[in-house]
Amino acid sequence: MAQRKTSQRQAVQAVFESAGRPLTVAEAHESAQQSVESIGTATVYRAINALVDEGFLVPVQVPGEPDRYELAGLAHHHHFHCTGCGKVFDVEGCPGAMKNLCPPGFELTGHEVMLYGRCGECASAA
Amino acid sequence: MAQRKTSQRQAVQAVFESAGRPLTVAEAHESAQQSVESIGTATVYRAINALVDEGFLVPVQVPGEPDRYELAGLAHHHHFHCTGCGKVFDVEGCPGAMKNLCPPGFELTGHEVMLYGRCGECASAA
DNA sequence: GCCGAAATGATAACGAGTTATCAATATCAG
DNA sequence: CTGATATTGATAACTCGTTATCATTTCGGC
Numbered sequence: 001m002a003q004r005k006t007s008q009r010q011a012v013q014a015v016f017e018s019a020g021r022p023l024t025v026a027e028a029h030e031s032a033q034q035s036v037e038s039i040g041t042a043t044v045y046r047a048i049n050a051l052v053d054e055g056f057l058v059p060v061q062v063p064g065e066p067d068r069y070e071l072a073g074l075a076h077h078h079h080f081h082c083t084g085c086g087k088v089f090d091v092e093g094c095p096g097a098m099k100n101l102c103p104p105g106f107e108l109t110g111h112e113v114m115l116y117g118r119c120g121e122c123a124s125a126a
Numbered sequence: 127m128a129q130r131k132t133s134q135r136q137a138v139q140a141v142f143e144s145a146g147r148p149l150t151v152a153e154a155h156e157s158a159q160q161s162v163e164s165i166g167t168a169t170v171y172r173a174i175n176a177l178v179d180e181g182f183l184v185p186v187q188v189p190g191e192p193d194r195y196e197l198a199g200l201a202h203h204h205h206f207h208c209t210g211c212g213k214v215f216d217v218e219g220c221p222g223a224m225k226n227l228c229p230p231g232f233e234l235t236g237h238e239v240m241l242y243g244r245c246g247e248c249a250s251a252a
Numbered sequence: 253g254c255c256g257a258a259a260t261g262a263t264a265a266c267g268a269g270t271t272a273t274c275a276a277t278a279t280c281a282g
Numbered sequence: 283c284t285g286a287t288a289t290t291g292a293t294a295a296c297t298c299g300t301t302a303t304c305a306t307t308t309c310g311g312c
Contacts, residue, residue, distance in 0.1 A: 063187030095221035105246035
């Protein structure tokens with residue numbers, strides 16, 4: 001008997017499937033509590049780590065912030081970090097031309113673009 | 127008597143002036159020990175925080191890494207994080223066109239581009 | 253249904269980075 | 283030079299995210 005299908009793990013998985021944006025462990029915990037109100041912190045961590053190991057989720061690292069997680073297999077994209085509510089959103093597209101910035105002699109293997117500002121909700125609320 | 131000019135603070139300031147790239151507190155500590163060998167961790171933190179307050183240094187946040195600090199007032203630029211030695215380097219220029227990525231209704235106030243790969247030293251060493 | 257194993261949840265513990273404490277030292281105005 | 287005080291350095295303590303512990307509960311093959 002390897003892995004069991006518990007309501008907690010299903011809840012965590014469902015949270016990410018319907019989120020549409022990267023979530024912190026805390027955000028996922030909060031959302032999952034709406035399905036399984038007694039779910040604990042450790043279980044959310046365990047479920048997320050399992051989903052990352054399975055290749056279902058990938059971590060999204062944000063400067064000076066705890067890791068977020070989002071569905072694996074999304075097209076190349078970047079992120080927007082709202083300075084109002086702190087949420088991180090996906091943004092489509094990529095400025096490209098990264099190779100031009102790279103100093104001579106340096107090997108470029110990847111890049112990350114982070115936009116900062118206020119999301120739709122926070123912009124209209126202010 | 128407001129602030130005193132101690133050899134420790136001068137050493138920390140000098141380290142950043144001659145670094146040419148963002149340094150972690152640990153890197154600054156190590157370099158500063160070459161001038162003032164007995165300098166302690168707390169003093170380096172105090173000196174850096176003071177220099178940030180004075181507007182002499184600005185923090186550079188790197189995903190999943192402790193903060194780096196570099197001279198304030200540099201031209202708009204981005205950073206390269208070497209996966210070999212872990213050092214962060216400045217890179218000139220900017221891909222631009224950030225506004226195009228921004229979802230409708232979102233207010234864009236800033237952006238950060240992080241390149242990943244191997245620096246000149248690490249690329250030629252491998 | 254039964255029962256062994258996997259999973260849960262409350263909590264303690266951990267690790268890394270940073271800050272506070274405090275006696276000893278160094279700076280600098282007078 | 284001298285004294286008031288800002289600064290230092292060693293270390294304890296703190297924060298915050300994460301993981302380990304372990305008794306209890308739940309899953310699911312039989």
